[in-house]
Amino acid sequence: MREVAVLLNAMRDSGVVIDYALFGAAAQMRYTEPVATLDADVLVAVPAPDRLDVLGSIYEFCRARGYDTEGESVRVGTWPVQFVPVFSPLTQHALAAAETADFDGVPFRVVDPVHLAVIALSVGRARDFARVLALLESEVVTPAQIAGLAAREGLTDAWEQFARRFLDD
Amino acid sequence: MTDVERLFERQALWQRSRRTLSWPEKIRLAERIRPTVQAFRLQRERRTARDASATPAPPRAPSGPTRD
Numbered sequence: 410m411r412e413v414a415v416l417l418n419a420m421r422d423s424g425v426v427i428d429y430a431l432f433g434a435a436a437q438m439r440y441t442e443p444v445a446t447l448d449a450d451v452l453v454a455v456p457a458p459d460r461l462d463v464l465g466s467i468y469e470f471c472r473a474r475g476y477d478t479e480g481e482s483v484r485v486g487t488w489p490v491q492f493v494p495v496f497s498p499l500t501q502h503a504l505a506a507a508e509t510a511d512f513d514g515v516p517f518r519v520v521d522p523v524h525l526a527v528i529a530l531s532v533g534r535a536r537d538f539a540r541v542l543a544l545l546e547s548e549v550v551t552p553a554q555i556a557g558l559a560a561r562e563g564l565t566d567a568w569e570q571f572a573r574r575f576l577d578d
Numbered sequence: 579m580t581d582v583e584r585l586f587e588r589q590a591l592w593q594r595s596r597r598t599l600s601w602p603e604k605i606r607l608a609e610r611i612r613p614t615v616q617a618f619r620l621q622r623e624r625r626t627a628r629d630a631s632a633t634p635a636p637p638r639a640p641s642g643p644t645r646d
Binding site for chain 1: 593594596597599601602604605607608609611612615616619
């Protein structure tokens with residue numbers, strides 16, 4: 410994963426991406442116990458988001474450094490890395506609010522726990538709900554923080570449904 | 579509390595204790611279990627494909643004149 414951080418920083422320094430932030434299960438593990446995951450999900454803001462081949466320059470950058478594509482991912486060391494362009498106001502805000510963590514001496518941009526929880530809430534699969542619960546259980550976010558951000562992102566209904574289903578006794 | 583409940587409780591405690599590891603260490607743990615996860619997923623995909631091929635196809639609707 411250190412290799413992924415080095416590559417992403419180089420990508421940002423060269424201007425191929427404006428910014429990046431790790432999200433999904435690999436980011437979740439910064440705050441919770443380890444979870445099983447096969448790939449690393451990375452949010453990216455690219456300089457030309459309207460291009461038809463929006464990830465083309467990212468793949469090109471990776472290929473030039475010896476990292477080949479594998480389906481929709483790029484294999485970096487042992488990790489298939491999936492690049493996800495920011496696709497909504499929520500993901501834009503998540504990228505803007507991302508934190509810079511330290512990964513074995515390398516700075517690594519990571520989505521903060523509240524945005525991680527609300528992104529998971531917006532996706533709404535069983536494993537995403539498990540992510541919200543894991544973040545709550547590890548006490549890095551509170552229900553009030555999630556409710557607040559969910560309201561700002563137009564996800565109050567999704568949060569209320571979640572809370573009724575999983576948090577009400 | 580039954581033996582099974584005690585076992586679950588110990589397991590939950592152990593799992594929670596993993597939270598205190600550093601993030602890189604947790605990532606390395608996830609890397610270590612990845613081959614097992616992949617094997618499970620492959621097994622599940624094969625089973626799903628086998629079950630799908632063993633399920634008889636639904637009867638086809640009788641053909642006849644159609645209306646636009």
